[in-house]
Amino acid sequence: MLKMRIITALLLLPVVLAAIFYLPQMGSSGALAWIAFCGLIMVAASWEWQRLSGMQGVIAKIYPLLTAVVFTLLSQLIYAPSALLGLMLGASVFWLIVTPCWLSKKWKLANAANLNVLLGWALLLPAGLALVVLRTAGPWALLAVLAIAWVADSAAYFFGKAFGKHKLAPLISPGKSWEGAAGGLLGVLVYAFFLPKNLFFHGELLSLGVWLAIAAVLTAVSVMGDLLESLFKRQIGMKDSSRLLPGHGGVLDRVDSLLAILPVAAAIYLSSLLF
Numbered sequence: 001m002l003k004m005r006i007i008t009a010l011l012l013l014p015v016v017l018a019a020i021f022y023l024p025q026m027g028s029s030g031a032l033a034w035i036a037f038c039g040l041i042m043v044a045a046s047w048e049w050q051r052l053s054g055m056q057g058v059i060a061k062i063y064p065l066l067t068a069v070v071f072t073l074l075s076q077l078i079y080a081p082s083a084l085l086g087l088m089l090g091a092s093v094f095w096l097i098v099t100p101c102w103l104s105k106k107w108k109l110a111n112a113a114n115l116n117v118l119l120g121w122a123l124l125l126p127a128g129l130a131l132v133v134l135r136t137a138g139p140w141a142l143l144a145v146l147a148i149a150w151v152a153d154s155a156a157y158f159f160g161k162a163f164g165k166h167k168l169a170p171l172i173s174p175g176k177s178w179e180g181a182a183g184g185l186l187g188v189l190v191y192a193f194f195l196p197k198n199l200f201f202h203g204e205l206l207s208l209g210v211w212l213a214i215a216a217v218l219t220a221v222s223v224m225g226d227l228l229e230s231l232f233k234r235q236i237g238m239k240d241s242s243r244l245l246p247g248h249g250g251v252l253d254r255v256d257s258l259l260a261i262l263p264v265a266a267a268i269y270l271s272s273l274l275f
Contacts (some may be wrong), residue, residue: 004246012245021139035075035132042071042128044251046120048241052232052252053109053116063117070121071128078132085270088133091126091263096217099224099260103172108235123259130262137269141199145265148215149257151191152184152222159183168223173230181223188219202272214268218261225260229253 023034046067050060077084109116134142160180168176192215197203203211229252233241240249248254 008246008248017143020135020142025136034135035072038128038131039068039071039075041131041251041255042124043068044244045124045255048244048250048252049116049120049124052236052238052241053112053120054236055114055116057114059114059117063120066117067121067124071125074125074129075132077129078136081270081274084129084133085267085274087126088130088263088267088270091122092267094122095221095224095260095264099221099228103169103224103227103231106171106231106235109232110235126263126266127255127259130266133266134262134269137200144195144199145218145261146258147191148188148218148265149222149261151187152219153226153257155187156180156184156223159186169227169230172227172234176227184223185216185219188215191215200269200272218264221260221264222257225257229256229259 019034019037023037024031025034043064047064050063055063074087077087109119112119131142134145156176157180160175160177160183163179163183164177166178167174168178168181189212192211193208195211197206197211229241233239241252242250244250245254252259
């Protein structure tokens with residue numbers, strides 16, 4: 001399993017990095033290539049979502065195609081930053097307020113049936129659009145945001161292995177501990193401390209305290225994104241969202257934290273541009 005995880009990572013990482021750094025920026029010829037790349041991720045994730053959420057019938061079969069169409073249409077909001085900010089703020093409210101309630105109440109996806117079409121879009125589309133938004137700040141800025149999830153996950157894993165004693169959410173994800181979550185937060189705070197602030201518009205004008213506060217918020221929502229997907233899988237009895245990525249499970253298994261981090265980061269970024 002470890003060998004397969006490494007092979008898959010070695011194959012995927014160059015593709016992702018090449019797309020981030022070498023596909024044309026918005027506003028240039030060929031810029032649709034980046035939107036198409038993000039759209040492919042949305043299609044794969046939406047295919048897994050219709051399985052995970054228990055959709056039935058024709059709607060389940062055409063859901064990935066519908067997602068691609070809706071994502072393509074919404075990508076035009078990149079030219080309407082105020083509307084896009086509203087969408088990102090709405091997604092941020094979901095992750096900061098609705099998700100903790102969901103995790104507490106453990107609402108079941110199956111109860112919503114095909115209405116999960118809308119919930120899936122609420123989870124996936126803001127994150128996909130955030131990929132488009134944040135790349136306008138530059139490829140290094142986008143990579144810096146993506147790295148938050150990787151730093152948080154890695155630090156949480158090692159701290160949890162070394163010190164984990166108190167379960168974070170035993171009924172949802174028994175392997176996670178409060179010590180691991182604290183380690184993830186510490187890792188991201190250290191990362192944010194050393195991160196070049198001029199990667200982001202007006203970033204150098206923000207105090208260190210503000211940067212660390214943003215890092216803490218993004219770490220918190222990353223944990224909630226991880227836990228929410230774990231809850232969905234546990235409710236339906238699935239170990240992985242799919243087997244699309246050998247050794248890693250599915251696309252949703254790899255981007256669960258980013259689904260939460262990306263819209264919140266995009267909301268902060270757009271706010272700095274508009275206000």
